[in-house]
Amino acid sequence: MNNIIVYIETQEGKIADVSLELLTKGRTLSKRLGCRLEALIIGESVEFHKDELFAFGAEKIYIAEDPRLKFYTTLPYSAITIALFKEGKPRIALFGATPQGRDLAPRVSSALSSGLTADCTSLEIGDHKEPRGEKEYKDLLYQIRPAFGGNIIATIINPDHRPQMATVREGVMKKESLPVAVNGEVKRINTTKILTAPDFIVEIIERHIEERKIDIKGAPIIVAGGFGVGSRENFGLLSELAKVLGGEVGASRAAVDAGFAEHARQIGQTGVTVRPKLYIAAGISGQIQHTAGMDQSAMIISINSDPDAPIHQIADYAIVGDLNEVIPKIIRAYKNNSK
Amino acid sequence: MRRSFKIVVLAKQVPDTRNVGKNAMKEDGTVNRAALPAIFNPEDMNALEQALRLKDRFPGSKVELLTMGPPRAADIIREGLFRGADGGILLTDRKFAGADTLATSYALSMALKKMNPDIIISGRQAIDGDTAQVGPQVAEKLSLPQITYVEEIGELCNDKFTLTRRLDNGVEVVRTPFPVVITINSSAPACRPRNAKYLMKYKHARTLTEEQDNEHNSYLPLLSLDYLRITEWSVSDVGGDESSYGLSGSPTKVKKIENIVLQAKESRRLTSEDKDIDELIKELISLHTIG
Known part of the structure; x- marks a missing residue:
């Protein structure tokens, strides 16, 4: 497909803001590249989110629904994402830099041997020429992020590996729906073909949502x-x-x-x-x-x-x-x- | 049945980027690396404490550290020994240099295959990159489950551990079999201090490289003691595909580095007019202070 795909995270039955922000950014990138913007959403019952995803510009939505996927756990969610990326070969894959995205994206990148840049603050499209001019690349994803404790800004590229993967923190990109929703398509993923019993060896035994602990010392x-x-x-x-x-x-x-x-x-x-x-x-x-x-x-x-x-x-x-x-x-x- | 575990702590030596004072930047705005001490990555310290607690709870367990870095990263192993670890391995080889997180996790996973632990524990992320990628990538390469953002390692029941994860918006308790890769949050308990007994025992622990280095020769007679030898592994010791290590094994490349130039401290007065606020924000974004 060589498209751009955004991993859609849901929290308590709602799409995470960061996923909508990534779709908003994804629209700009896909327009620039002349490719399609796609979304992947996983859960027990998530199809009802499709209208909101179309409103934010997703042209094709992959839906993986299964009662065993009610809550995020690493192994089944990554198995589905890896299977889809292997088949569809997206050129760019974007994840929220949330605890979930930061757990999932590295697992996926390792399985696909593709590069991943964490916590990007800006994403752009640009070309690249090897220092000695032996090779030229067109339309790479510039993954721009602070590094070294925020003392430098680095532009990272993945010249040879696909997808080019990046995570972005919530609130960094703008969130903006389209005036008219996209008339897109839905593709259901057959989860029983992908998931196996060993994917469920880690069980969630308790969850509670609460105010987050205050970490004022570590805040930039x-x-x-x-x-x-x-x-x-x-x-x-x-x-x-x-x-x-x-x-x-x-x-x-x-x-x-x-x-x-x-x-x-x-x-x-x-x-x-x-x-x-x-x-x-x-x-x-x-x-x-x-x-x-x-x-x-x-x-x-x-x-x-x-x-x-x-x-x-x-x-x-x-x-x-x-x-x-x-x-x-x-x-x-x-x-x-x-x- | 009494259980004991083989535990490996993944730890990294990092420049201390947390307390970057004004003298940490040179006049031209570049980072003054000399002003930043190399330290034991803070969350890896939390990870070490969790490993030592397991050793306390399950007598007979062994805690080893695994670190990758230049020869001076042997400090990481020594620091672990001073606090109660039983040993450690330093992965050091020029061929490991220039590794991004993927090539790093490949090297660590190859070493881990040789060490064959029951439990692998690391900090959630290192302060020099803040990526939080190496733990999950190591887990994937070893086909093991990963439990990230862990604050507490709870009870062991039917060969499964109960772990408490601290997330942005709450807490999740999970049960996992082992072998498993666990990454520890800074909200977990701080590491115990150095132990005087271990400090005495291990203060002359050296790698072969350090022993060959002149400044350490004065301790030579002691080095016949096995426990004072810190093991170094190179690419040839861990095997695997050479092109997957270091720079050649790294899919991500740094295209450009921009240093942030700190402005001279000079107070500027602004009003609450829209124009002033707008200019301020534009300036902060261009300085990469925000955004």
Whole structure:
């Protein structure tokens, strides 16, 4: 088929946003390459998702339904994906960089001996000439990602192996449905032909969905709020920005003491010390006990309506303004400017 | 029946990219590698702890480390020995160099076939690439199940382990037979500290390469003790298809590397006007700070 295929992940009966973002990106890539955009969806009962996939531009949807596939487990899901890729020979295969995608994609790439680039932040089509000019390649997938702890940006290519596989984190690409859905086709995969008993040796015995543990130290981007945020509800705005940028929410001691945020998010002398790539301080005055925990951040943006707030002194970019006005503008500007 | 296991921990020596201060970048904006110490990959430490806990629970079990890297990566094996591992193997050969995750997992899987463990444990991902690919790829090459994002190795019942996986949005408990490949999250317990007794016992543990290196010659008399020899394996020791190793075995190629140039610290004042915010975001995207 030499097409582009997107692995569609479902979570609690809903298509993951990242899968729709990848379809959106896939439309641009398939148009550029003049090939078809396809989707693969696996589960117990997933056919009802097809209209949404058509609305996001999938021209052909492969559906693998089986009661044994109700929840994701590595072996049967990878067996189906590998079988489909072997038969269909897609040129590009995209997966969300979710726990599921990061479990599945490497397994598939290993079975097909094809390359895989994790956590791409940008995907483009371009040509490649070997350094000594012995070989030229047309229309490769440029898989662009930060590396080395975010200190370099690498462009990765897979010249000779197919599919060219990449994972992308949620929220990195834009999600946009078509004004008119594609009138596409559905192809059902015969799972009984592919799956065997050994594929089911790992059993799920318990699952529960819950709030994720807070990992503020490891976050590359932190959106932190202080007492000036005003309420727990207003912290929701910070969470939204953190989610869009792929970061975590932090808080000053004053905000934690006021009950706006959990203790695990506290940054400063009495909390954790962080050194993210980007620190956005909103409604934080900039007391030394807070700045001691974040002043080594690679870049600091402060948002405070008080032009004399000390936080502005240590910021690379000091925005004098109301955070309730500024943060929605940042979110909008980010969505408009990324990809 | 009393059980004991042969456990192999996959560990990697990585540049410490977590605490990249301003001095870690040179003036031209390139990475100053000398300012970044080589460390034991943090999640591989969590993996080592899980292996040592299994050894505590199932007496008679053996924990070995397997690492691939230049000769100085023998530090990884020593660090494991200091904390309670029984031995380790360093895969080192110029032919392994330039490997992407696929060629790396091929090399590790060839060594693992020779070691023949019951349980393979590694960190979820290494901080120099954050790919989380090697664990699943090793599992596939050995036709073993893989359980990723594990936080806890629970009870053993009817030859199956109960494992708790920590995912973005919750927890999943699974039951798996072995042999199995398990990757451990940073949310799992931290590794125990070095043990003074093991530190004394293994501080002169050396690879043959290190022994031949002059600066280590002073310990020569001790090297007749078998337990002080860290095993090194080359491509010829693990066999397999030579073209599947290193650069030639790597389907992915780096086309271009862009260094991120850090700007001089100079505060810029902005208003909350749309124009200011829009320019700021464009700048951050072009600097690859976001997006």
